[in-house]
Amino acid sequence: MSTYREILDHPVKAFQKEAPEECGPLVLEELERILESRQFRHCTRGKQFLRYVVTEKLNGRIENLKERSIGVAIFRRTANYATGDDPVVRVQAGEVRRRLEQYYQEAPEKTSVRIELPVGSYSPEFHRHSLQLSPPEASSVVFSAPSETKKLTRTFNAWRVSFFSLLAAVLMLAVLLAFMSFDRHAPVAQAAAPGSTSAAGTVLNEFWAPVLGSPQPLMIYLAKEVTYRPAISVYDEYARTHHGAFSKEVQRANDPIPLNPDRKLLWSQMVLYSDYGVATGDVDSAVRVSSLMGRLGKPDQVRIGRNFSYADLSNSPSILIGAFNDCWTIKLMAPLHFSLKDEGSQLFISEAGPHGRRWFWKNVSSAQKDYAVVTRLVNSSTGQYTVILAGLSGQGTEAAGEFVTNESILAAGLKNLPRGWPSRNLQLVLETNITDSEPDAAHVVASYSW
Incomplete structure (x- = not known):
């Protein structure tokens, strides 16, 4: 059996893996x-996730x-949702692991039990404090393999956080690559008669039929907003008075610089970053659509x-992703039944007509409510099939x-549409609840076809 010897210069706690029934109250x-x-205090979804997996394990x-x-219980997904296409549970699990690592980096020494979520699993493990080692004892202590004993020294924790951060980044990259290339050549069920939903894949085929029937590739268009960053001189000035902080690009690109709110900046000290x-x-949304096109x-x-x-809009079927950016x-939706409006500080979805409705992004209890419009133009002014995905916020577009x-x-969203919708122009107003920046599955609150 493999062993690991650590030379320690301060007292540590050793934790042993415990069966749930043996440490339930402590857990x-x-x-x-x-x-x-x-x-975790302000991470609603993370709290729900961790409470769920811990209590289910204890029970x-x-x-x-x-x-x-977990997707059904926490994220309100349907019982038959495609986990390969929807990584919401995997992403949340990674976020919970990261927050647990941070918590135990700062946990008080008197912590008697440790809760961990192993990589690749949704079943938590519980480890209870078993002994206290003095520095002389610690210098020669031998730890068994990680599955038997957890080494929780400050030195090892620092190494482990770095290692698992790198591992998590590699895993997330692998998931993204797999998500984009998964089953790109898998057979897809042929579309049945318009309006039918009896065969697997039929509704997707009907919705995207004009794209599939075109000899041209689908053009996926992502807008890019104007983005500014402080000039290097601002970072250099901050580094001189803060022990070199923000002197490296990796920190400048990943962390916001905590300038005094009253600190004045000249316009010349802001730089346009065209790559951002x-x-x-x-x-x-673009990754989801590209992945779907690959499978189709x-x-x-x-x-x-x-x-x-x-x-480009006139030469190929296209999907435009984004709203006010x-x-x-904005141009293609302006004359349509549902359009996007910008009235000063008010951004909203507007319905045409003297009694047209309006939908605004709003706070609801501990979450937010967002709206989006899905526009499907079979007969577009461009002469090509065009789909527009436009949310009032990024989560709405997602x-x-x-x-x-x-x-x-x-x-579920198209089941109440009139027969013959696949051959008509279509607009759908969607509503979604957002918790911890994650949108729930959207549902239709208004529709119009012509």
Whole structure:
């Protein structure tokens, strides 16, 4: 059996893995401390996730610690949702692991039990303090393999956080690459008669039929906002008075510089960064659509920012992703039944007509409510099939991207449309609840076809 020898220069705690029934009360006490910590206090989804997996483990309901079960219980996904296309549980698990690592870096020495979520699993492990070692004893102590004993020295914790941060980054990259290339050549069910939802993949095929029937690749257009950053001189000035902080690009690119709010900046001290400015919700939708096109066997091309013209819209079927950051979205939607309006500080979705409704982004209890419009133009002014995904915020656009690529969500949203909708222009207003910056599955609150 492998062993690990650590030379320690300060007292440590050794933790031993415990069966849930042997340390249940201690685990519940520790769980509450974790949920009230600064790492989890304002992370609603993370708290829900951790409370769920811990209580299910303590109650012996191991069968509920599956990705699909968690997606249904926590994220309100349907029982048959495609986990391969929807990584929401995997992403949240990674976030919870990261916050737990941070919590135990700052945990008080009197912590009697430790809750961990192993990489690759949704079943938490509980480790209880077993002994206190003095420095002389610690200098020669031998630890068994990690699965038997957890080494919780400050030195090892620093190494482990760095290692798992790198591992998490590699895993996330692998998930993203797999998500974009998964099953690109898998067979897809052929579309049945318009309006039918009896065959797997039928609703997706009907919605995207004009794209699949075109000889041209689908053009996926991502808008890019104007983005500024402080000039290097601002960072250098800050570094001189703060022990070199923000003297490296890796910190300047990843952390906001904590300038005094009253600190005045000249316009010359702000620099336009042309490579920045793509919204994360837009990227999420683009990845979902590209992945779907791969599974349907349809080539696609991605264009970003100004690298897209009206001629491109006229030459190929297109999907425009974004709302007020996309000038083409605003222009094409302006004469339609549902359009985007900008009235000073008010951004909203507007319905045409003297009694038209309006939808605004809003705070609701501990979450937010966002709206988006999915516009499907079979007969567009460009002469090509065009789809527009436009949310009032990035999360709204992300929810719209999931709506048009998820078979079960799309089928539920289109079930009340009149017969013959696949051959008509269509607009759908979607509503989604947002918790911890994650949108729930969207549902249709208004529709119009012509």
